[in-house]
Amino acid sequence: MIKKTIHKELKELFRDGRIKMASIIVLLLMVTAIWISTNQYNRSNEQYEKAKVAEREVWDNQGEKNPHSAAHYGTYVFKSKQPLSLLDQGVDKYTGTSIFLAAHTRSEAEYSEVADQSELARFGQLSPDFILLYIIPLLIILIGYNSFTKENEMGTMSLLKSQGAVPWKIMIGKWVAIFLPIALMTIVLFVIAGILLSTLDGYTPFKWSSLFVLLLVYLFYYVIFINITLFVSKNVRKSGVSLVLLLGVWIISCLAAPKAASNFAESEYPYPTRQEFENTIAIAKKEGLDGHDPWSDAAKRLEKEVLEEYNVDSLHKLPFNFNGYRMQKGEEHEAAVYKTHYEKLKNQFEKQVDTYITTSVISPFLPTRLLSMGIAGTDYYSHWDFADAAENYRIAAQKFLNDDLAYNTKYGQRNYVADADFWKKLPTFNYQPPGLATIIKQNTFSILVLLAWGLITSALLFNFRTKN
Numbered sequence: 001m002i003k004k005t006i007h008k009e010l011k012e013l014f015r016d017g018r019i020k021m022a023s024i025i026v027l028l029l030m031v032t033a034i035w036i037s038t039n040q041y042n043r044s045n046e047q048y049e050k051a052k053v054a055e056r057e058v059w060d061n062q063g064e065k066n067p068h069s070a071a072h073y074g075t076y077v078f079k080s081k082q083p084l085s086l087l088d089q090g091v092d093k094y095t096g097t098s099i100f101l102a103a104h105t106r107s108e109a110e111y112s113e114v115a116d117q118s119e120l121a122r123f124g125q126l127s128p129d130f131i132l133l134y135i136i137p138l139l140i141i142l143i144g145y146n147s148f149t150k151e152n153e154m155g156t157m158s159l160l161k162s163q164g165a166v167p168w169k170i171m172i173g174k175w176v177a178i179f180l181p182i183a184l185m186t187i188v189l190f191v192i193a194g195i196l197l198s199t200l201d202g203y204t205p206f207k208w209s210s211l212f213v214l215l216l217v218y219l220f221y222y223v224i225f226i227n228i229t230l231f232v233s234k235n236v237r238k239s240g241v242s243l244v245l246l247l248g249v250w251i252i253s254c255l256a257a258p259k260a261a262s263n264f265a266e267s268e269y270p271y272p273t274r275q276e277f278e279n280t281i282a283i284a285k286k287e288g289l290d291g292h293d294p295w296s297d298a299a300k301r302l303e304k305e306v307l308e309e310y311n312v313d314s315l316h317k318l319p320f321n322f323n324g325y326r327m328q329k330g331e332e333h334e335a336a337v338y339k340t341h342y343e344k345l346k347n348q349f350e351k352q353v354d355t356y357i358t359t360s361v362i363s364p365f366l367p368t369r370l371l372s373m374g375i376a377g378t379d380y381y382s383h384w385d386f387a388d389a390a391e392n393y394r395i396a397a398q399k400f401l402n403d404d405l406a407y408n409t410k411y412g413q414r415n416y417v418a419d420a421d422f423w424k425k426l427p428t429f430n431y432q433p434p435g436l437a438t439i440i441k442q443n444t445f446s447i448l449v450l451l452a453w454g455l456i457t458s459a460l461l462f463n464f465r466t467k468n
Contacts, residue, residue: 006180006291013143022142023181026135033128037086038196044081044097044376045202049099051078056189060424064417065399068327074102076365079391080111080203080407082377083356084210087193088129090378096310099387101394103331104291109387128189129372132218133365134254134338139227141246144229146239149296153239167261171230171461178226185334190215204377209393214375220454221368227457256364269348272364277341281302284337291330294323302329315411331398338391343393346384353380357445367446374443377433381442384433393429400426 013019059075078098085092173338190211197206229246236242272280289298306322307313315322353370360366373379409416440447 002169002173002176005170006177007372009147009177010172010180013181014417019143021149024137024184025189026131026139026348027185029126029135030131030185031192032126033126033131034086034189034192034196036126037089038127038200040089041081042200045200046082048097048203050360056428061420062423063420067404067414067418067422068324069102070418070423071103071401074100076100077393077431079386079431082204082382082433083197083202083206084214084376085345086128086197087132087190088216088372088376089127089374090129090376091229091380091383092159092378095380095383097137099390100280101397103398104334106335106342106391106394107361109383127249128193130414132186132189133221133369135371136222137250137254140178140222140225141229141243143181144174144178144226145233145243145246147178147230147429149236149239151241152237152448171234173462175226175230178229182222186215186218186222191313204433207436210375213436213440215374216369217371217375217450220450221364222245224364224379224450224453224457226333226456227461231457231460251367258365258369259360261356261359261366262361264359265352265412266415268355269351281337281341281405283443284341285334288333289326291327294326299326300449302326318404318411321409321411321413322406326401328406331395331402335391335395335398342391349380349384355444357449360446360449360453364433364450367449367453370446371443371450372404374439374446377439381439382433386431389431390429397426 055076061069062073065073076098079092080095081092096111098111099109100107147293194206194208194211197211202205228249232245232249233242236245271277289302290296293299303315303322303326306318306325307315310318312318318325357367357370358385370379375380404418404422405416408418434442
């Protein structure tokens with residue numbers, strides 16, 4: 001009975017011109033989206049390589065210069081594209097791709113893709129994640145909205161029952177008939193993406209394991225929509241009513257719920273304005289050591305502590321240049337201030353994410369969206385990780401420069417310049433993104449919510465199995 005039902009349903013699907021045309025359109029959209037994303041991925045990697053090499057050459061070829069002048073001159077570090085961003089760009093197009101590293105300040109990422117686009121960008125762009133998250137659930141609804149209503153409308157369900165057909169076997173057959181073409185299209189998309197990523201040059205290694213996990217997330221997402229579609233079709237009498245109800249479910253799940261959840265999370269845990277944040281940091285920085293001010297109370301206390309530690313009565317007798325030492329201690333104070341206040345921002349962000357996930361009870365779209373961006377390395381967690389790595393590199397670079405002043409000059413010495421080869425000794429910034437295990441751990445709650453959606457919707461199908 002199950003095999004016959006699957007065969008019958010698939011045969012009807014292929015005969016239906018609307019389904020055939022919709023499937024062809026979705027496949028064309030998928031191919032187009034991958035082609036566009038591949039071009040963007042290649043272009044981004046080319047820009048990253050050129051910018052990275054050019055900026056390092058500028059740093060290495062500064063010539064003879066005072067190290068602290070070089071610290072203020074600064075340098076840039078750049079964020080490379082993650083391989084699976086080809087499938088899901090996430091927030092990357094909004095967060096910026098480069099961070100300026102200089103003394104005394106922590107900078108935000110700049111030069112986002114959206115900033116270089118026209119106003120039409122607000123309407124979105126064709127991308128694989130758009131097809132996966134929005135269009136395929138619509139296709140599921142189009143395929144399955146009348147799975148049971150058509151049987152009731154034509155009277156074939158009563159005929160099947162009179163011939164001894166088991167309702168739950170019919171349901172399984174219809175479920176599989178919807179899942180097979182959807183799974184086939186999705187797998188084709190992922191295989192094409194995997195083959196492309198295996199051949200394209202990238203700065204972060206592509207891993208098939210991550211692609212496979214992402215595929216499982218989307219297939220489970222579609223299982224939930226298939227369950228909902230069949231449940232509605234089974235429990236209403238008219239195909240038109242079923243279609244309207246399911247379109248309403250799609251609108252609420254994929255359009256209204258994400259916006260409502262985002263607005264609710266931001267209202268519950270709002271970020272401070274940029275001006276408030278910068279003013280708070282400026283006040284905190286003033287409360288500690290300023291490496292440029294040798295006459296401040298903090299500088300005098302540091303001087304006294306250092307003289308006592310080395311058991312000398314003059315700064316000239318120290319085994320290092322106290323000016324460079326003081327500037328490094330000032331940098332450490334300012335770095336601690338930035339760390340404290342950015343941790344507060346990060347905590348606020350995590351509370352927003354937790355609130356956002358809590359609202360996932362109204363839509364399976366929400367946990368799927370978070371998981372997709374997380375596995376692709378394009379969510380805010382990934383952006384925070386890159387920003388923190390850049391800040392750690394900035395702190396290490398400032399220590400590298402200040403230590404040269406402290407240990408290669410004498411106290412009171414002026415007009416010191418490092419030789420032209422000195423700058424090449426600074427290690428290159430090499431960012432390693434979090435691994436798949438870390439990403440899964442960060443998104444554990446989203447996984448649990450998605451599993452709960454699958455279990456609940458499957459239970460609904462089981463219930464109508466027993467009733468019929």
